[in-house]
Amino acid sequence: MIALIALTYLAFGLLAMSMFGHFREAMGRAPKTLESQLLYVSGWLTLLMSLILCVTKYDWGYGSILFFGLMTLAALPVVLQLSYASRSLPKTLILAPVILIAGWFI
Amino acid sequence: MTWLHTWVGLLVCWVLLLVFFAGTLSYYRHEISLWNQPELHKEVFQSYDTTRLTEQLSQGEDYLRQNAVNAQRWLIEFPTERHPMLSYGWQQPPEPGQRRGAFSEHAVKADNSGYVTEVRESRGGNFFYRLHFDLHYISAITARWIVGFCTMFMLLAIISGIVIHKRIFKDFFSFRPGKGSRSWLDAHNVSSVLALPFHLMITYTGLITLMIIYMPWGILVNYDSDRREFINEARPGSSFTRIAAANEAAPQLPLASFLPKVQQTFAELPLKSVSVINPDDANSRVVVTFNTGEQVTERELFMVFSGTDGELLYSADNDISAAKATHDAMMSLHTARFSGPVLRGLFFLLGLSGCVMIASGTLMWAVKIRQKQQKAISQGAKPSLGLRLVETLNLMFILGLPLGTVAFFYANRLLPASLPGRSQWEVHSFFILLVISGLLAIWRRDKAMWRAQLAALTAALAFLPLLNALTSPANLLSNFAAGQWQLAGFDLLALAFAALGLFAFKRLGRLPMKQTAKAQKLQAVRG
Numbered sequence: 001m002i003a004l005i006a007l008t009y010l011a012f013g014l015l016a017m018s019m020f021g022h023f024r025e026a027m028g029r030a031p032k033t034l035e036s037q038l039l040y041v042s043g044w045l046t047l048l049m050s051l052i053l054c055v056t057k058y059d060w061g062y063g064s065i066l067f068f069g070l071m072t073l074a075a076l077p078v079v080l081q082l083s084y085a086s087r088s089l090p091k092t093l094i095l096a097p098v099i100l101i102a103g104w105f106i
Numbered sequence: 107m108t109w110l111h112t113w114v115g116l117l118v119c120w121v122l123l124l125v126f127f128a129g130t131l132s133y134y135r136h137e138i139s140l141w142n143q144p145e146l147h148k149e150v151f152q153s154y155d156t157t158r159l160t161e162q163l164s165q166g167e168d169y170l171r172q173n174a175v176n177a178q179r180w181l182i183e184f185p186t187e188r189h190p191m192l193s194y195g196w197q198q199p200p201e202p203g204q205r206r207g208a209f210s211e212h213a214v215k216a217d218n219s220g221y222v223t224e225v226r227e228s229r230g231g232n233f234f235y236r237l238h239f240d241l242h243y244i245s246a247i248t249a250r251w252i253v254g255f256c257t258m259f260m261l262l263a264i265i266s267g268i269v270i271h272k273r274i275f276k277d278f279f280s281f282r283p284g285k286g287s288r289s290w291l292d293a294h295n296v297s298s299v300l301a302l303p304f305h306l307m308i309t310y311t312g313l314i315t316l317m318i319i320y321m322p323w324g325i326l327v328n329y330d331s332d333r334r335e336f337i338n339e340a341r342p343g344s345s346f347t348r349i350a351a352a353n354e355a356a357p358q359l360p361l362a363s364f365l366p367k368v369q370q371t372f373a374e375l376p377l378k379s380v381s382v383i384n385p386d387d388a389n390s391r392v393v394v395t396f397n398t399g400e401q402v403t404e405r406e407l408f409m410v411f412s413g414t415d416g417e418l419l420y421s422a423d424n425d426i427s428a429a430k431a432t433h434d435a436m437m438s439l440h441t442a443r444f445s446g447p448v449l450r451g452l453f454f455l456l457g458l459s460g461c462v463m464i465a466s467g468t469l470m471w472a473v474k475i476r477q478k479q480q481k482a483i484s485q486g487a488k489p490s491l492g493l494r495l496v497e498t499l500n501l502m503f504i505l506g507l508p509l510g511t512v513a514f515f516y517a518n519r520l521l522p523a524s525l526p527g528r529s530q531w532e533v534h535s536f537f538i539l540l541v542i543s544g545l546l547a548i549w550r551r552d553k554a555m556w557r558a559q560l561a562a563l564t565a566a567l568a569f570l571p572l573l574n575a576l577t578s579p580a581n582l583l584s585n586f587a588a589g590q591w592q593l594a595g596f597d598l599l600a601l602a603f604a605a606l607g608l609f610a611f612k613r614l615g616r617l618p619m620k621q622t623a624k625a626q627k628l629q630a631v632r633g
Contacts, residue, residue, distance in 0.1 A: 001448055016279045061402035061435075062444070069452030072301045072459065075279070079296055083281045 002103030004057075004066075008050045008074035010096040013089060014043030016078050025086040047071075111266040112471065116496070118256040119468045120503045125253055126464060127507045128238035129308075130457030132231065133442060133450055136188040137592045139230030142518045142532075144578035145222055147585075147593060150191040152216040154184055154376050154397075162214075163361040163380060166194045169212075169221075170385070178207055178351070180382040182361075186397050187446075188592070191216075227529045228518055233536075234511075239316065242533065247319070254320050260309045267298060274299055287477065290470035297462040304456040305463065311440035314433070340430070343420045346410040352388040358413045361392065368394050368409060371421060375399075375407070382413060390414060396422075400446055404438035447591070465504050472496045498547040505559045506543030508603075510536040512566040519577040557614050564607030571597035 016022045018039035023031040031039075050070065055063040081089045131138065140146065166182040174180060174196035181195040195211035212221045229236075236242075241249035268274070278299060281292045298305065318325060322333070329336045338345045361380060368377070378397040384390045390413030398407050410420040426434070438444055442453045475493045476483075483489055489497075517535035521528055543559060574597055575581035585594040 012279075019276075019279070022279060062400055062449070065402065065439070066449050066452070068303045069449060069456060072304070072456055073452055075300050079279050079281050079300070082279050083283055 002106065003100045004050060004053060004070060004103075005074060006096045006100040006103055007046060007053065008067075008070045009077065010093060010100070011043050011046035011050055012071070012075045012078045013093040013096065014039050014046060016082060017089070017093070018043055022082055022086070022089075025082060026089045028087075107266050107270045111263055111270055114259045114266070115263040115464075115467050116471055118259045119464050120499050121252065121256045122260055123461060123464045123468075123503050124241075124507060125238055125256065126457060126460045128234045130454060130461060131234040131511070132238055133445075133454045133457060134596075135231030135235050137231065137596060138234065139228075139232065140189075140592055141574070141596045142228040142230040142515075143225050144519070144574075144580075145225045146191065146213055147590075148579040149215045149217075150213045150222055151588075151590060152185050152191060154186065156376070159184075159365060159377065160362040162192055163365070165214075165218075166192075166380075167361045169194050170196055170382075173212070174210075174385075177385060178383070180385050181211075181379060182381070183211075183379045184377050184397075186376075186378060190592070194221075224523075226518075226523045228532055229529045230518075233514070233533055242537070250316055250319055254313065254316055257309055257312050261313070264298075264302075264305055264309060268302070271295060271299070287470055287473045290466055290473055293466040294463060294470055297459045297466060301456045301459040301463075304453075305460055307439055308457075308460070311436045314436045315440055343406075343408055343410060343422060346420045347383055347391060347393055349383065349389050349391060351384040354388040355386060356388040356390070356414045358382070358386050358390050359392075359416050363416065364392055364394060364411055367411070367416075367418065371409065372396055372407070385413070388414060391419070398444070400444050402435065402438050402444050404434050404441060404443060465500075468496065468500055469504075472500055494551075497551045498544065501547035501551050501556065501559070502540065502544035505556070505563060506540040506547075509543050509559065509563050509566070510539040512563065512570065513539040515570060516566070516573065519573055553614060557611055560607055560611045560614065564604050564611055567600050567604035567607060570600040570604075 017026060017031075018036050020031060020036065023036070023039075051064075051067050054067040054070070057063065058066055077092075078089070081092065162184070163182065166180075170177070170180045170182075173194075176199070177196035178199045179197040181197070183189060183191075183193045183195065185192055192214040193211050194214065195209060197209045198207035200207040211225070212223045213225075214221055239250055239253050240246040241252065271277075277292070277295055279296075281289070281296050283289050283292075313320065318333075325333060325336045329339075361382070364380075375396040375398065378395045381393045381395070382390060383393065392411040392413045393408055394411070395406055395408040398405075405422070405426075407422045408420075409418065409422065411418055442450065445453060472493065475496070476489065479487070479489055479493065488494075514532055514536040517532045521531055525531060546555060546559065549555075571582045574593075580588075580590065580593060582594055582597040585591075585597070
């Protein structure tokens, strides 16, 4: 479960970073086009991966409902970080895969 | 479209806030009920144990035969995740003029050394569950029509909201605090969009849960105005359990003797309860209900036997029609009975975001209208009636609802157990606080009043765990140590909300009125 939360958070963080304004707030510079595109694609792929994991682990019915709930839970800290501490977002996004892997093995 | 969104939203938003608020709390209905019965906080917790079923059944049977004389129904409930105790209950036949007879329930101590028989009278989480669609003080049918009407408005507001919000993806993560009505719009957008699938689902399925009331004609035409016949056909098992007593004593087979048959059919499912209708009567029926755990279903899975000869009369059929399966899926999505602890927490969070959506929407309206009238107001004119009305209702419902809820919990612990109509007085306390909050808001609704009510709420929430420790045999630390998460979670949530309240209180104090958006949003989180 921890891994799933970290993964979905990562997905929304990447998607937020793929947007011009949010990238600039978080990194202090404008993103290159390629960077934006990479973040965008990887964000969507990560989100898709989260859905697949939910469904394989919890079956279609329960898993898909859980996935919708997780999306809200995961997007909320991204919004709060961008509002109050935008510089922290890149750091926590690097941390997320670590938590993901740790959560996976617990 | 903007006009439509504003007015369908504003007209019914306070009823909707009440419905969303009570509905959100209902996700923890059983946990609240348990908290409201401190007599059960010690000695009774146990988990389901397949090896002890036979023993528990025969013990319950003996106990009920002795203690529940002339009962209309026995109910033996096995421990489940959310009802972690074994209990023996029974229902008396209704007195003249009553629809249902009185129900009593005795919990078995976990070490089987005795029973907890004296439990205070409280409606617990069921109050919020009922409030959520039956309201209170008015007839249930009237209330359901009102709630249905408001829900239809909600659906309109959500759909028109999606249409007028042209930047759903561009503003997906945008919340810009400290910018007056702009921040309110952001808060409204974020709380709506992040949980949009939930809002749509819960509103639509809310209408579905009561569709037979709102649109009965199809059934009335096809079943010759006989609703009962439709229900019998839609829920085939229910007709077997509604049988009247023959008033003729007849020996009943021991309950444990039904176990092998039950386990043959549904070997993998744990039992939730065994009930006996018309015990020791020629028409006795034994109903075995299963715990469906995390299956996404709302259907009660049960088997019905004849109590005198053990004949199987009905067994739930997994093979249901597409229409029924669709209806069942929608109902279960709404009530989320299947949720494990994490998913339940998520549903609670989604419900809260619905409350924020409604509260931020109506606060935004008030902020905007006040801005418009600012010039006239500073020249000494009175704010318009509409603005005063909206501001009063905002304060009354956004802070009054949580204040009332906390009052309900305090009343639960402080009212004497012998008070006649005790459970009703708990409910009255809820509404008394709501009304006090409203009266104060009529008198004043400036920042000082928001802060005063917020301070009262925060303090009351922060002391809830202390109140629990003083009036229950267990407390936060002991529950924590014992892994009793339902009770510990209640106290922890109270503390978390108190922390949010404190944060909002401080924000409101620090910032001038124009820049209080962020703080007020946090208040909204609580509502």
